[in-house]
Amino acid sequence: xxxxxxxxxxxxxxxxxxxxxxxxxxxxxxxxxxxxxxxxxxxxxxxxxxxxxxxxxxxxxxxxxxxxxxxxxxxxxxxxxxxxxxxxxxxxxxxxxxxxxxxxxxxxxxxxxxxxxxxxxxxxxxxxxxxxxxxxxxxxxxxxxxxxxxxxxxxxxxxxxxxxxxxxxxxxxxxxxxxxxxxxxxxxxxxxxxxxxxxxxxxxxxxxxxxxxxxxxxxxxxxxxxxxxxxxxxxxxx
Numbered sequence: 001x002x003x004x005x006x007x008x009x010x011x012x013x014x015x016x017x018x019x020x021x022x023x024x025x026x027x028x029x030x031x032x033x034x035x036x037x038x039x040x041x042x043x044x045x046x047x048x049x050x051x052x053x054x055x056x057x058x059x060x061x062x063x064x065x066x067x068x069x070x071x072x073x074x075x076x077x078x079x080x081x082x083x084x085x086x087x088x089x090x091x092x093x094x095x096x097x098x099x100x101x102x103x104x105x106x107x108x109x110x111x112x113x114x115x116x117x118x119x120x121x122x123x124x125x126x127x128x129x130x131x132x133x134x135x136x137x138x139x140x141x142x143x144x145x146x147x148x149x150x151x152x153x154x155x156x157x158x159x160x161x162x163x164x165x166x167x168x169x170x171x172x173x174x175x176x177x178x179x180x181x182x183x184x185x186x187x188x189x190x191x192x193x194x195x196x197x198x199x200x201x202x203x204x205x206x207x208x209x210x211x212x213x214x215x216x217x218x219x220x221x222x223x224x225x226x227x228x229x230x231x232x233x234x235x236x237x238x
Contacts, residue, residue: 047072053089053105055136076108082160083109085182086153093143095189100140104153104182106133107162111155116140117164119150145191152183 048071050060060073077084089103102116116128116138131138140151155162165181177183 045070045072047074050074052108053103053136055103056134057106057136058134074108076110079110079157080159081109083107083111083155083157083162085162085164086114086155087180088151088153088182088184091151091184091186093186093188095145095191098141098143098145098188098191100143100149100151100186100188101137102140102151102153102184103137106136107155109155109162110157112157114138114156115154117152117154120144120147125152143188145188148185148187150177150183150185154182 046069048060048063048067050063050073051057052074064071064073084107086107087105089105091103092101094100104114111133113133114131114135117125118128118140119125128138128140140149143149152164154164162182165178165183177185
């Protein structure tokens with residue numbers, strides 16, 4: 001009798017409890033597919049914060065390395081070719097100080113440095129100092145009031161320098177400068193202080209002439225008398 005419960009318990013465990021089944025390779029593949037379906041999709045690449053016209057702009061390759069996520073740089077020409085001409089921007093003139101601030105935009109080419117060329121009516125151009133590739137603004141000093149100038153920006157790399165239009169090399173006379181090219185023609189207005197001084201000088205001269213005319217008139221009157229009074233005296237004597 002004692003063995004009957006034990007026998008019944010062994011039979012229940014053997015036939016009623018399900019046995020563990022081994023996992024097949026297809027089961028592992030289904031689990032991997034489930035994990036890949038729940039994984040986050042990769043973030044889309046965005047353009048880098050790069051502006052061709054921004055002064056002291058960090059090169060785009062450095063922005064790619066420094067950013068937390070990958071970004072896209074604009075396409076550039078081959079470094080084995082000279083760069084394309086930059087695009088000249090605004091020329092801000094400060095007539096009181098005889099200077100001008102030149103702005104430009106970088107080309108879609110690898111650039112190592114820039115420089116400016118300035119024509120003041122002579123055949124030879126004045127070449128400015130070399131500027132690094134991050135610069136987009138430079139200053140011209142020593143400009144004469146009322147003068148007309150042509151300024152061009154040149155980009156250069158190891159393969160050579162960008163082209164300057166023939167219009168810039170011909171000087172000021174008959175020059176046809178493209179609107180979106182590397183050159184610009186500008187005129188420095190007369191210095192406002194000079195105009196004020198000239199106006200004051202002209203006014204002073206007119207005032208002195210007026211005073212001299214009045215003094216001369218009264219001197220003649222005292223010496224020769226008034227013509228109307230002389231005529232009246234002659235008529236009374238008759």
